[in-house]
Amino acid sequence: MNRLLRASIGLWSLLFAANMTASAQGLAAARSLAHQGKIDAAIAEAQKVTSATPQSADAQELLCKLHGSIDQFDEAIAACEAAHSAQPGNAAYTLELARAYGAKADHAGPFTGMRMVGRIRDNFEGAARQDPKNVDALSDLGEFYVNAPGVVGGGLDHARQLVSQLKPLSPARAARLEGMIAAKAGDTTAADAAYGRELAVQHSAEAYVDLANYDRKRKLWDQAEQNAVLAIQQDGARGPDSIDAARVLIDMKRNSAAAEKALRGYLAHEQVSAVAQYARAHVMLGQLLQQRGDNAGAEDQFKQALALAGDYSAARKALRK
Structure with missing residues (x-):
């Protein structure tokens, strides 16, 4: 091997290593921002990684979760598809892809939803098979x-x-x-x-949320309210279960004080999930305040949501109202 060729290979190796280091640092920055609920900033950092290394499945999966957290279903599916294509045998990516398709189907019309059922089933089954x-x-x-x-x-x-x-x-x-x-x-x-x-x-907040949803479906309103409140009380971490319990109460138009406490508790605590749902919690709290006639408080919550996720359509629509 001549000197010129050896030098070229050495330079390429150094550039490759530098690129991988930069990508790892960029992904760490994106994850940190996502953990703080700063959706726009996290998406921007993750996209820098995918631009430099399109096959970065971890960055694509994070983008999928980020877009999904603000109901950008098509963008979430595209990112999850990219992660799955890069590592088709990874159960975690296959599961996220199934969830992304399911979220879009839940918000689409019946015909669109039915067309997507096969993809949802195939990916759920694939994830269970892989792991x-x-x-x-x-x-x-x-x-x-x-x-x-x-x-x-x-x-x-x-x-x-x-x-x-x-x-x-x-x-x-x-x-x-x-x-x-x-x-x-x-x-x-x-x-x-x-x-x-x-x-x-x-004996967990999650179990109480499950009970609350079960009771709500049976129109046992008092029991559903009681179990939703118990879920909030049980959730010492003030995590996603608090949001789910608050949603039950808001949908039933019951115990708005407990729902508000749950949402404010969530917003005040550092979250351990990959993507904190602060923007969603701000919108939910704003809608709750709006129902009470506190339009100024509601407007402030919607603006805080948009500060985290400027393209969050639920926040934009709520602010226009």
Whole structure:
């Protein structure tokens, strides 16, 4: 090998190493901003990484979560597709892709939603296949089977098969899935018992949120309110469960004081999730204040949301109103 060729290879190696170091630093900066709920700034940093290294699956997955947190469904899907294409065997990326498709389907019309069901199912099943011990993948797949019609691959028999798979990994998630199956089948007694088991094995805010949603579907408003409040009280970390419990109360137009406390608690605490939902919490709090007639307070909350995520359509629409 001549000297010129050796020098060229050495220079290329140095440039490659420098690029990888810069990408790692950029991804760390993007993650830090996402952790703080600074969506616009985090997206900008993550896009710098993907521009320099398009095959950075980690950066693409973060972009997927960032866009999804402010309901930018198409952008989230594109980023998740890129992450999945870079590492098609990664269960975490496959699961996020399924969730991104599911989020868009939930907000789309019935025809668009039905066209996407196959992709949602395939990716949920793919994630569970790639990592049979992934509790989130198994739980999400089970929920899909419960809610999707048989003609598109849903069905309670499929969901029941997952219960035994979940039990040794997470007895609480297995009990919740049993509760969903029983409720869908119209067996209220069995559903009550299953949700009771979930609470018994995992006395957590998440279990109380599950109970609150179950009660709300049955129009047991007092019980739903009680369990949502208990979820807020149980959530010492003031994390996503507080937001979910507040949503239950807001949707039922009950106990706005408890919902406000939950949202303010969430906003006041540092979050451990990959992407803090501060922008969403600000919008929810603003809508709550607006219902009370506190338009100035509501406007301030919507503006704080837009300061974090300028393209958040829910905040823009709320501010216009």
